Amino acid sequence: MDRAEFWNEAEALLGARILRTKAECDLHGRSETWFAPTPPEAVVYPESTGELAALTKMCARFGVPMVGWGAGTSLEGHALAVEGGIVVDFARMNRVMEIRPEDRLVRVQPGLTREALNTELRTTGLFFPVDPGANASLGGMAATRASGTTTVRYGSMRDNVAALEVVLADGRVIRTGSGAAKSASGYDLTALMLGSEGTLGLITELTLRLHAQPEAVSSAVCAFDTLEAAVETVQHVMQLGVPMARIEFVDAEIVRVFNKMNGTAMPEKPHLMIEFHGSEAGVAEDSARFGEVVAEMGGADFQWATTTEERNRLWKMRHAAYSSCLAARPGCMGLVTDVCVPMSRLAEAVARGRAMIDAAGLTGPILGHVGDGNFHAILLLDRKDADELARAKSVAHDLAHMALEMGGTITGEHGIGMGKRYMMAEEHGPAWAVMGAIKAALDPQGILNPGKLVPAPGEWP
Structure with a gap:
């Protein structure tokens, strides 16, 4: 069909919220890493599910590709419009819809970031724990099944999304999951959408599970002579059943970057960065047990961050490791x-x-x-x-x-996008073809985030 006719209809629907300027398209054609820029033909800013559903029906009728965009922090080219079409930027769909403290649930729009959500939750005694480091959008985090520094205690997005609202490739709007703590009702479509990277539908609302803000928090950092000793320490602590909220490691190269960029004086050795959450007594006990194992494993320069300011400084430094390495x-x-x-x-x-x-x-x-x-x-x-x-x-x-x-996976949290798509057959075998069949059933025209995650038609025998 005539693309000019599509632009006329799209502009009639969205008005000034469909942008085709070079500057806007270039901005949404870049990624955080090494992929070549691929500007879309236009960037759209929907404000409601109904608006996006109408636009999606239009794209299906004209065969125009659609790629979702959250905060643009993905690392495998997930949000690049490699086959042209439009980028759907969810920046204007960023509201907290409902907080239900008694159920420990919150409904949000996909463009809301995790930091903004936790700011909104400060007075409730609850928080959303998934912390990938970057201030990513919650819709993007769901689409990539994100995790991060707190996964060891609180789980990933897989564990903390109760329900979704999704616009499918033909414009249908579906709801998956519920506010119940569990369900045995049919296929788990919420789990299917989590990690689908916008290839099966565009997420327009999320119901998220919340957790109680801990009474006490204690963080620490300690040095080891080798990475192996640091990792083995964590294995021993976990075998003892010590409940850690965060347990990160950094090698000597990153410590040198930390010292250079943050003015710290950490020994240039591998380090563990640890945090405990719980009651005052529980945190004290867990910290003591961890310290005993560290001593047995040869850890040194053990430093506790006891104040909120010290803890924030420690984790800000860890979260900024990528940007600090680039700046170095x-x-x-x-x-x-x-x-x-x-x-x-x-x-x-x-x-x-x-x-x-x-x-x-x-x-x-x-x-x-x-x-x-x-x-x-x-x-x-x-x-x-x-x-x-x-x-x-x-x-x-x-x-x-x-x-x-080793029996692991090619991606723990960053997802597949374009960068690791070529290895999906090696990891999944015929199951990758099943993913392709699901894609073909829900998006037969292949308009949702084409070129990502799943095999193209005919790519799998």
């Missing part, structure tokens, strides 16, 4: 790896990863969510050095392949 090598770009292995293989995986990076002659600090076997290497690259990018891609591939060999 001005003009570079990052390729961030993301693999997750069984805890029993984590120390080995980290050691092998370090050896791969060094053998490739790359700069690649390592950090991760050691409590759930998920770690990242931040491969820092010269934007103009094609050989360096090729070596980094090779290391990323080898790390992902290693994770599969």
Whole structure:
């Protein structure tokens, strides 16, 4: 059909909230990492589910691709319009719809960020715990099944989304899940949409599970001579059943960056960063048990962050690790790896990863969510050095392949997007074709986020 006719109808629906300027399209054609810019044909800003449903019906009729956009913080090219069409920016759908403290639930629109939600919840005694580091949109976090530093205690988006409202590719609006604590009613369509990366539908509302704000919080940082010793310490603590809220590790390279960018004086060794939540007595007991294990494993320079200001400073430094690494090598770009292995293989995986990076002659600090076997290497690259990018891609591939060999996965939290799509057959085998069949059933025209996650028609025999 005539694309000009589509633009006329879309502008009649959205008015000034459909933008086709070069500046707007360029802004929504970039990613946080190494992918080449791919500007869309237009950017739209819906304000309601009904408006988006009408637009989606229009796109289905004209065959126009649609790509959802939250905060633009994804690392695998999820939100790039690789086949043209429109980017749907949810920035104007950012309200808290309803807070239900007695049920520990909240209904929100997808453009709301996690930090804004927790600001809204401050007076309720509740909070939303999933913390990927970046101030991502909640819709984007659901679409990528995000997790982060608090997953070891509170779980990922998979565990904290109770229900969704979704616009399908033909414009139908469905609701999945409910406000009940559990259900055995039919297929779990909420779980299907979580991690689907906008290929099956566009999320327009989320019902999220909330948790009680802890009475007491205690954080600490401690140094180890090797990454292996740090990881083994965490394994011992978890086997003892000590309930940790966060347990992160960073290698010596990142510690050097922290010292340079934040004026700290941490020993240039691998470190663990730990946090406990609970009652005053419980936190004190858990902290003491953790300290005993650290001492047995040769940990040193143990420092507790007891005030809110100290804790915030510690975790702000950890969350800013990616941007700090980029700033430490001005003009570079990052390729961030993301693999997750069984805890029993984590120390080995980290050691092998370090050896791969060094053998490739790359700069690649390592950090991760050691409590759930998920770690990242931040491969820092010269934007103009094609050989360096090729070596980094090779290391990323080898790390992902290693994770599969160990019974793990090619992505613990960043998702597939474009960057890891080529490895889906290796991880999932015929199950990847089943994903493609689900996509074909719900989006037969392939207009929702094409080129991502699932096989293209005919790609799987």
